[in-house]
Amino acid sequence: MNRGHFGVHGGQYVAETLMNAVIELEQAYNKYKNDDQFNKELTYLLNEYAGRPSLLYYAEKMSKELNGAKIYLKREDLNHTGAHKINNVLGQCLLAKRMGKTRVIAETGAGQHGVATATVAALMGLECEIFMGQEDIERQALNVYKMKLLGAKVVSVKTGTATLKDAVSQTMREWTSRISDTHYVLGSVMGPHPFPTIVRDFQAVISKEIKEQCLAKEGRLPDAILACVGGGSNAIGAFYNFIEDKDVRLIGLEAAGLGVDTDRTAATISVGKLGIFHGMKSYFCQNEYGQIAPVYSISAGLDYPGIGPEHAHLKDIGRAEYYPITDNEAVEAFEYLSKTEGIIPAIESAHALAYAIKIAPTMDRDKIIVVNLSGRGDKDCVQIARYRGETINE
Amino acid sequence: MNKLQKAFNNGKAFIPFITVGDPNIEISEELILALENSGADLIELGIPFSDPTAEGPTIMEASKRALDKGITTDDIFNLVARVRKKSSVALAFMTYANVIFSYGIERFAQKAASLEIDAIILPDVPYEEKDEFYIPFKKYDIDVIAMITPTSNERVNKIAKEATGFVYCVSSLGVTGTRNTISLDISGLINQVKTVNPNIPCAIGFGISNKEQAIKMAKISDGVIIGSAIVKLIEKYKMNCVPYISEFAKEIKEGIRDIK
Numbered sequence: 001m002n003r004g005h006f007g008v009h010g011g012q013y014v015a016e017t018l019m020n021a022v023i024e025l026e027q028a029y030n031k032y033k034n035d036d037q038f039n040k041e042l043t044y045l046l047n048e049y050a051g052r053p054s055l056l057y058y059a060e061k062m063s064k065e066l067n068g069a070k071i072y073l074k075r076e077d078l079n080h081t082g083a084h085k086i087n088n089v090l091g092q093c094l095l096a097k098r099m100g101k102t103r104v105i106a107e108t109g110a111g112q113h114g115v116a117t118a119t120v121a122a123l124m125g126l127e128c129e130i131f132m133g134q135e136d137i138e139r140q141a142l143n144v145y146k147m148k149l150l151g152a153k154v155v156s157v158k159t160g161t162a163t164l165k166d167a168v169s170q171t172m173r174e175w176t177s178r179i180s181d182t183h184y185v186l187g188s189v190m191g192p193h194p195f196p197t198i199v200r201d202f203q204a205v206i207s208k209e210i211k212e213q214c215l216a217k218e219g220r221l222p223d224a225i226l227a228c229v230g231g232g233s234n235a236i237g238a239f240y241n242f243i244e245d246k247d248v249r250l251i252g253l254e255a256a257g258l259g260v261d262t263d264r265t266a267a268t269i270s271v272g273k274l275g276i277f278h279g280m281k282s283y284f285c286q287n288e289y290g291q292i293a294p295v296y297s298i299s300a301g302l303d304y305p306g307i308g309p310e311h312a313h314l315k316d317i318g319r320a321e322y323y324p325i326t327d328n329e330a331v332e333a334f335e336y337l338s339k340t341e342g343i344i345p346a347i348e349s350a351h352a353l354a355y356a357i358k359i360a361p362t363m364d365r366d367k368i369i370v371v372n373l374s375g376r377g378d379k380d381c382v383q384i385a386r387y388r389g390e391t392i393n394e
Numbered sequence: 395m396n397k398l399q400k401a402f403n404n405g406k407a408f409i410p411f412i413t414v415g416d417p418n419i420e421i422s423e424e425l426i427l428a429l430e431n432s433g434a435d436l437i438e439l440g441i442p443f444s445d446p447t448a449e450g451p452t453i454m455e456a457s458k459r460a461l462d463k464g465i466t467t468d469d470i471f472n473l474v475a476r477v478r479k480k481s482s483v484a485l486a487f488m489t490y491a492n493v494i495f496s497y498g499i500e501r502f503a504q505k506a507a508s509l510e511i512d513a514i515i516l517p518d519v520p521y522e523e524k525d526e527f528y529i530p531f532k533k534y535d536i537d538v539i540a541m542i543t544p545t546s547n548e549r550v551n552k553i554a555k556e557a558t559g560f561v562y563c564v565s566s567l568g569v570t571g572t573r574n575t576i577s578l579d580i581s582g583l584i585n586q587v588k589t590v591n592p593n594i595p596c597a598i599g600f601g602i603s604n605k606e607q608a609i610k611m612a613k614i615s616d617g618v619i620i621g622s623a624i625v626k627l628i629e630k631y632k633m634n635c636v637p638y639i640s641e642f643a644k645e646i647k648e649g650i651r652d653i654k
């Protein structure tokens with residue numbers, strides 16, 4: 001029986017009230033994923049609305065300066081709404097429409113997934129409600145305004161740590177109370193089956209393009225693909241079509257916050273252990289009694305105590321590697337890319353860049369690294385300025 | 395007859411819920427004994443979880459209060475051990491999968507059996523995932539309680555067929571919490587259970603807040619589960635809550651005992 005297991009991970013640990021909803025979603029997805037008309041519409045939207053394919057940009061100046069591997073940036077930041085999130089949202093909202101749903105709800109951390117959902121809901125005429133931790137509402141005020149402007153209702157979640165995990169919990173509660181007309185547009189490769197599979201499939205366009213683009217530009221596959229990991233959607237999207245290409249290193253970078261040896265961290269693979277939460281079995285930051293740990297990262301989008309089940313499995317079987325990047329390393333990479341290439345990356349994506357900056361100089365000049373630039377950094381400027389002791393008056 | 399069966403042998407069953415550790419562990423101990431004396435047939439002991447996704451604000455906040463006091467699963471086991479010196483009332487643990495999983499399912503089951511725990515209720519473990527918990531607990535003669543909801547539809551048959559102990563019928567959509575009206579067709583749900591599994595008791599929970607609702611629900615089931623209404627009283631009266639809870643419990647049990 002396939003209930004979305006990736007090794008020991010995955011599954012469907014949700015309340016009975018939600019079971020028929022996730023089963024209905026799985027059936028609809030299985031019906032439409034190979035439907036020509038559905039895929040034609042989705043491709044049209046990805047290309048004409050979101051701006052795909054996104055560029056694979058050779059960061060020549062950065063590569064030369066670091067004096068090592070060639071660094072390419074997969075420019076998901078250039079998508080409409082400024083991040084990879086729109087790939088998944090277009091797919092899920094199209095599916096929701098096919099299922100006859102008239103309302104979508106979603107959690108958001110950095111606000112990128114919330115903005116993407118509000119955007120597509122506006123486009124498709126769906127009622128939209130976004131759940132966001134109060135803490136994140138404060139750090140991402142601009143995105144909150146955007147969601148409202150786009151016609152969505154933004155609900156502040158004040159429970160727990162008032163961040164992404166609490167927003168997910170609250171969106172699940174909301175879905176439990178209203179499933180007949182509502183689809184939950186989950187924003188990452190997490191939660192109960194079939195979400196990790198659906199979101200991965202909708203994000204896999206990233207690695208499909210990287211492969212084609214890298215072959216066209218370099219005549220061969222890259223040596224390593226780097227992506228930041230919150231729940232893991234941009235990373236799995238960038239990895240997926242390379243999983244069978246064993247010579248391509250797949251490297252996920254998680255948010256170490258102040259460091260993995262402190263309790264102010266969100267580095268799940270480094271400090272978490274196997275558990276069951278938010279509908280899935282996977283690795284989670286937790287205490288010895290299974291209480292989910294309050295996690296921390298400067299990046300609202302990576303501030304999550306778990307990781308998608310497919311990543312947990314890729315880690316178990318040694319196919320992908322995961323390393324922690326601290327706030328400080330990410331902020332330095334954020335500034336570095338801005339100054340070196342004139343590209344302001346999302347603070348989430350800066351975690352992946354930080355690792356590229358570390359390893360590129362250790363690699364030969366004929367090696368190729370692709371960094372998935374999952375989003376753009378406009379949303380982070382106020383906060384990074386504050387981190388550097390500067391106050392911006394908007 | 396085991397204790398769980400007995401719990402449904404004293405007229406319609408009254409099944410109260412408390413979050414252990416709220417307002418503190420000593421009061422929880424007093425509450426268990428007071429509830430037994432006031433006619434509770436089975437007591438659900440909530441082991442608090444940091445992120446209770448099936449819970450409404452009342453129980454969510456109670457869980458937080460308990461965890462903020464530093465309560466742990468082992469503290470709760472120690473509490474039950476003390477209770478067991480004075481009482482043999484039927485007891486169930488209600489918690490979330492990760493609390494048991496992280497303790498070690500087998501280790502938890504063994505511990506619970508030694509404390510004569512009769513049942514486990516896990517709102518985030520549906521039928522599809524139940525074997526992982528059901529099999530080790532069964533070894534120690536502890537029932538993992540099946541839940542059915544107004545959205546279960548055709549799932550009711552397979553769930554009811556394999557249910558043991560009793561069936562927890564969720565009376566409304568959404569999370570726990572008191573509600574002014576309960577309008578969904580629960581009796582249809584219960585009839586469906588009884589068709590497949592005629593001898594299994596059915597208790598109704600989620601949203602029952604007062605004697606009138608309890609009576610209404612007792613008419614169509616074998617027992618009522620009351621959580622948030624009790625937790626609200628605990629929240630209101632804190633350290634002085636015990637007599638208020640006793641009074642509320644007596645009123646409910648007297649109200650439903652002889653309902654046919």
Ligand SMILES: Cc1ncc(COP(=O)(O)O)c(C=O)c1O
Pocket residue numbers: 083084109110111112113187188189228229230231232233234235300301302346348349374375376
């Ligand atoms: C730009 C960006 N990158 C990455 C993430 C992390 O999510 P995921 O790990 O699912 O890609 C987010 C989440 O908000 C984001 O906004």
